[in-house]
Amino acid sequence: MAKKILFINQEISPYVPDSSLSLMGRNLPQFMQEKGYEIRTFMPKWGNINERRGQLHEVIRLSGMNLIIDDTDHPLIIKVASIQSSRIQVYFIDNDDYFTKRLMASDEKGEEYSDNGERAIFFARGVLETVKKLRWVPDIIHCQGWMSSVVPLYVKTAYHEEPSFANTKVVTSLFPKSLNKSIGDNFKRSLEFRDVKADLLGKYSDNFDFDELIKLAIDNSDGVIEVGDDVSADLADYAMRQNIPLLKNPGTDFVDSYEKFYNQICED
Template identity: 70%
Template sequence: MAKKILFINQEIVPYVPETDLSHMGKALPQVMQESGHEIRTFMPKWGNINERRGQLHEVIRLSGMNLIIDDTDHPLIIKVASIVQTRIQVYFIDNDDYFTRRQMDKDENGMDYADNGERAIFFARGVLETVKKLRWVPDIIHVQGWMGAVVPLFIKKAYYDEPSFANTKVVTSLFPNQMTSDLAPNFKKCLEFRDITADTLTKYNEVFDATELAKLAIDYSDGVIAAHQDTEADWMNYAAEQGIPTLAYPGADFGKAYEEFYEKI
């Protein structure tokens, strides 16, 4: 059965260098589109993306909203481009402070940016607010990459009564840990939004490392996929312990397994 699937990707080739994550960022939407599903695809507008080469342009009607994070207004800018070979349209979440003047999740010295937690929150909320404006109602939201790890929480606790997301199922793909440092101490406080309160987050440590972030994503997902053969077994075991449906790494020919998993949840 054809579904409407929203892909929230941390990386997509050809806009950023080839990695396992960026490869799947392109391959998964492409496979699902070719299988007859209706898709929308989002990623951050990382500062190393060449806008001219990628033919990105701003979508004025979707831009202009301010998102408040840590008591500061951050303007949301939406850009769009198409991957020519696949006819996949990609929406980019942009902001001068969080993305334009940076590299990706790591700086020029290979160190995680200190405000990566805030950037992840801005990205997640930016995607969800933009989907609302598109008046498009996804059946499935599929998150790939830790930068989207807060999306399941927001869907289930902050946007659950929005018509766009009321009946949406959330799938999280887990990849090997890319984080080299913990998120900033203010991350947990910055997560508080609408019905997400300090009480919502009491089970989590005050400082989030990669495992704590994975647990947060898992707890609010309807299904969890090991998207790589080296995905941390402890994370998948945690998902199983919570009674959440899981899919073991299906190998390179993943399309049918993913479609069956969508139906299962």
């Protein structure tokens, strides 16, 4: 039976401008689908996405849940579209406050949003709740981009007894640094959900920044992949010190290396 891979992406081309992250977000699911894997793909519905051009439409049966973050209700909206050239279906996590009315990590003036941490939490929980509703059980969850960095923690703690994720392996890709400021002074408090309590987060700085966020992802992943030559050596070394399998940057011809790594992770 073909393995099932859930790709949780920060960016996917053509919905946002081309970058190493958005191109990988588009190409990797396509390549794995062509190899016979069953895939699902998620990303945030950033405010700079043209819904009409991308032919996004809301999935009513999946929308409507409220996610409580830091004692505040936030409605979850799920939209879907297809990349025609690759026949890849993309699910979008949306919310008026966190995504629809805003750009990506930074506003029109280039200032990073002070609540980027809360946005990542909402995105993570929105994806996992939606996958549960789909009654789909991934063998592997592959997280790409800082926006997906909360997912590994929740899979291994808050959702570890859910049938959809009980036996799922998590892979995190390391990309070059893309956040410069902290992601909110209430991030730890906002993370608390089910089994995720403050004492689980004691090893991390109260001032969560990009590096702390990626360390959180690494600590809860079963494997880590370097993407590109300019990934932080400190973060790659951190993964190795935690004895987490690390795939060094395989370059442009990466598909076979990724597949081999997936199989290695699933066998461990």
